[in-house]
Amino acid sequence: xxxxxxxxxxxxxxxxxxxxxxxxxxxxxxxxxxxxxxxxxxxxxxxxxxxxxxxxxxxxxxxxxxxxxxxxxxxxxxxxxxxxxxxxxxxxxxxxxxxxxxxxxxxxxxxxxxxxxxxxxxxxxxxxxxxxxxxxxxxxxxxxxxxxxxxxxxxxxxxxxxxxxxxxxxxxxxxxxxxxxxxxxxxxxxxxxxxxxxxxxxxxxxxxxxxxxxxxxxxxxxxxxxxxxxxxxxxxxxxxxxxxxxxxxxxxxxxxxxxxxxxxxxxxxxxxxxxxxxxxxxxxxxxxxxxxxxxxxxxxxxxxxxxxxxxxxxxxxxxxxxxxxxxxxxxxxxxxxxxxxxxxxxxxxxxxxxxxxxxxxxxxxxxxxxxxxxxxxxxxxxxxxxxxxxxxxxxxxxxxxxxxxxxxxxxxxxxxxxxxxxxxxxxxxxxxxxxxxxxxxxxxxxxxxxxxxxxxxxxxxxxxxxxxxxxxxxxxxxxxxxxxxxxxx
Numbered sequence: 001x002x003x004x005x006x007x008x009x010x011x012x013x014x015x016x017x018x019x020x021x022x023x024x025x026x027x028x029x030x031x032x033x034x035x036x037x038x039x040x041x042x043x044x045x046x047x048x049x050x051x052x053x054x055x056x057x058x059x060x061x062x063x064x065x066x067x068x069x070x071x072x073x074x075x076x077x078x079x080x081x082x083x084x085x086x087x088x089x090x091x092x093x094x095x096x097x098x099x100x101x102x103x104x105x106x107x108x109x110x111x112x113x114x115x116x117x118x119x120x121x122x123x124x125x126x127x128x129x130x131x132x133x134x135x136x137x138x139x140x141x142x143x144x145x146x147x148x149x150x151x152x153x154x155x156x157x158x159x160x161x162x163x164x165x166x167x168x169x170x171x172x173x174x175x176x177x178x179x180x181x182x183x184x185x186x187x188x189x190x191x192x193x194x195x196x197x198x199x200x201x202x203x204x205x206x207x208x209x210x211x212x213x214x215x216x217x218x219x220x221x222x223x224x225x226x227x228x229x230x231x232x233x234x235x236x237x238x239x240x241x242x243x244x245x246x247x248x249x250x251x252x253x254x255x256x257x258x259x260x261x262x263x264x265x266x267x268x269x270x271x272x273x274x275x276x277x278x279x280x281x282x283x284x285x286x287x288x289x290x291x292x293x294x295x296x297x298x299x300x301x302x303x304x305x306x307x308x309x310x311x312x313x314x315x316x317x318x319x320x321x322x323x324x325x326x327x328x329x330x331x332x333x334x335x336x337x338x339x340x341x342x343x344x345x346x347x348x349x350x351x352x353x354x355x356x357x358x359x360x361x362x363x364x365x366x367x368x369x370x371x372x373x374x375x376x377x378x379x380x381x382x383x384x385x386x387x388x389x390x391x392x393x394x395x396x397x398x399x400x401x402x403x404x405x406x407x408x409x410x411x412x413x414x415x416x417x418x419x420x421x422x423x424x425x426x427x428x429x430x431x432x433x434x435x436x437x438x439x440x441x442x443x444x445x446x447x448x449x450x451x452x453x454x455x456x457x458x459x460x461x462x463x464x465x466x467x468x469x470x471x472x473x474x475x476x477x478x479x480x481x482x483x484x485x486x487x488x489x
Contacts, residue, residue, distance in 0.1 A: 003033045003045055004075075010111035011077035013103050020100030021081060026111050029074055032067040046075070046159060050151055055119060066114035066127040073109050073142040076163040080106050080142070083167035085451070086444065087177070097176075105172040109142045121147055141170065187268035188232040190429075192218055194271050205252060206267045212246040213264060235261065317411065318404070318437055325403035326442060326462070329396045330469050334358075337392065350377065350386055357387045359470050362458050390450050393462065397443045404434050 008030035014022040037048050052060050052068035081099075084106065088099035114127040115136075124143050125133040145166045149159060167173065191213055199207050216239050221232065235243070240257035247254060254260045334355070341351035353375040360366045360374065372383040408430065413420055421427075446462035458467075 003037065006075045006078060007033055007045065007049070007071040008074055010074040010109065011081050011107065012109065012111055013107050020098075020103055021107065024111060026070060026074055028067065028112075028114075029071045033071060036064075036068075046072075047151065050146075050149075053116070053146060054121065055117075061131060062116050062125075062127050062133050063114070063131045066116045069116055069143065069146060070111070070114065072146050072159075073115075073140065074111065076142050076145050076159065077107065077109060077111075079160045079163035080145075080167050083164045086164075086447070087168065087173075102173060102176070105176060106141045106167050106170050109140045113140075115140060115143050117143070117147055141167075186232050187265050188217065188234065190271055191264065191268050192221060192232060193429075198271050202267065202270060206270065208247065208250050208252050209264060209267050210271075212243045212250075215246060216242045235264070318408070318434075319441075321404045321407045322400070322438060322441060325400045325407075326396070326465055327469075328403060329399035330466055333392060333395045333399060334469065336395075341386065347386055350375070353377070354386065355470060355473055357383065358389070358392075358466070361387060361389055362463050362466055362470065365458060390447075393443065393446055393450065396462070397438065400442070401431070401435050401438050404438065405431055408434060 008026050009023045010026050010029075011021055011023050013020065016022075033045075037045055049068040049072050051057060053065050053072055055065060081103070084099040084102040087102060088097070116125050116127055116133060117123060118125060124136055124139055124147075126136045127133050145163050148166065149162050151159070191210060194210055199210060202210065213235075217235055220239065237257060240260050244254060244257065244260055247260075254263065338351055338354050341347045341354060344351075357371055357375055360371045361368070366374075368383040368387060369380040371387070372378070372380055375383070377383045377386065409420070409427075412430070442461050445460040449458055449460055449463060
């Protein structure tokens with residue numbers, strides 16, 4: 001059985017390509033696959049490559065491990081690209097950046113250098129022609145993805161999904177996106193702002209960790225903020241040592257600052273997942289090494305039931321508000337768009353074609369190129385500027401998230417979770433959760449439909465709700481899309 005080309009063709013940045021990337025064959029990877037595992041079933045190919053690269057067999061030499069890693073680096077380059085394209089779809093409505101701008105932060109693999117990792121899996125090593133290894137200051141992001149992937153865990157993601165998740169969480173990429181307002185709370189910011197209700201759900205030992213973190217880190221942050229400090233950096237070595245000393249007084253023994261740092265990150269993960277708005281994983285702990293999830297052992301059964309009920313109520317509330325907000329946002333944005341076209345000197349004469357155009361796009365699955373002549377437009381570009389389904393989706397998304405946020409904030413005040421106005425950090429965290437919820441439920445699929453081109457199938461919840469609105473408009477006016485087209489003819 002032939003091996004998938006994904007294991008020997010790598011996606012790389014290309015300045016010569018308008019799309020910003022290109023797929024290049026990697027002869028070394030292709031030759032290795034043909035010699036080593038050509039006849040394996042597809043599901044076994046990846047497992048064998050991972051076992052070689054991650055040194056699960058100590059008899060495998062460094063060059064073989066590096067060749068296996070090169071094949072896997074080719075494989076993950078595709079989901080890295082897709083992740084950047086999805087981020088572009090979902091968040092760049094004003095087109096302040098494109099996915100091409102994101103690629104330079106994560107698609108940095110040359111597809112040529114042989115790289116392996118040391119036995120502890122933490123350090124990237126270059127392999128020379130003699131099979132000798134040496135450390136390198138330059139880090140391939142694709143290798144980082146492989147270093148942190150664990151296929152053995154029952155709760156582990158697929159390699160494709162892991163690469164996508166790690167791309168979204170890439171620190172350099174997040175720093176770049178923060179310039180446009182898409183900033184996520186770090187573990188330290190999250191621990192710094194943890195609320196009493198969140199503390200109540202932690203074990204006694206974890207509460208002591210948070211308390212000593214506050215005693216040292218929060219104290220220093222207050223001083224830094226008074227001097228204009230903004231971002232929450234990693235705890236310094238002196239801070240961690242002071243925390244260790246404080247923990248010893250409470251009979252919590254941690255042997256090193258490295259161990260303390262890891263345990264604080266685990267607590268931060270719990271806090272993030274326990275937040276009432278992070279309903280999907282709030283009862284689970286993420287393993288820092290494997291990325292897998294397991295149910296917390298320190299929660300009593302009655303508390304689990306109580307939390308389940310509370311979270312189900314919140315989930316039901318979010319779904320209800322999402323449906324209402326989506327309907328309202330579609331109606332408002334379409335009205336606003338028609339109003340703007342009517343006031344435009346250049347496009348006022350085509351304002352009446354906006355709804356028929358959307359009907360042809362979402363009901364008949366016609367492309368903008370095919371829609372243009374049917375509506376008396378001069379070109380595809382004119383149809384794009386008038387209809388612009390991507391811009392409409394982006395604006396509906398923004399308005400939907402804002403409307404849900406307003407409703408959820410009111411409910412949070414009722415439950416005593418926050419006050420009005422809410423703390424800035426709380427508001428940011430809440431907005432991030434709602435955006436992720438809305439994207440998962442509605443907008444990611446809707447954006448992918450638009451990108452699919454001729455092969456698209458308009459079956460997303462967004463497309464269905466949009467069609468309902470369009471049908472109501474033509475029904476109220478007793479005019480069908482076909483009639484509107486005939487009237488123009």
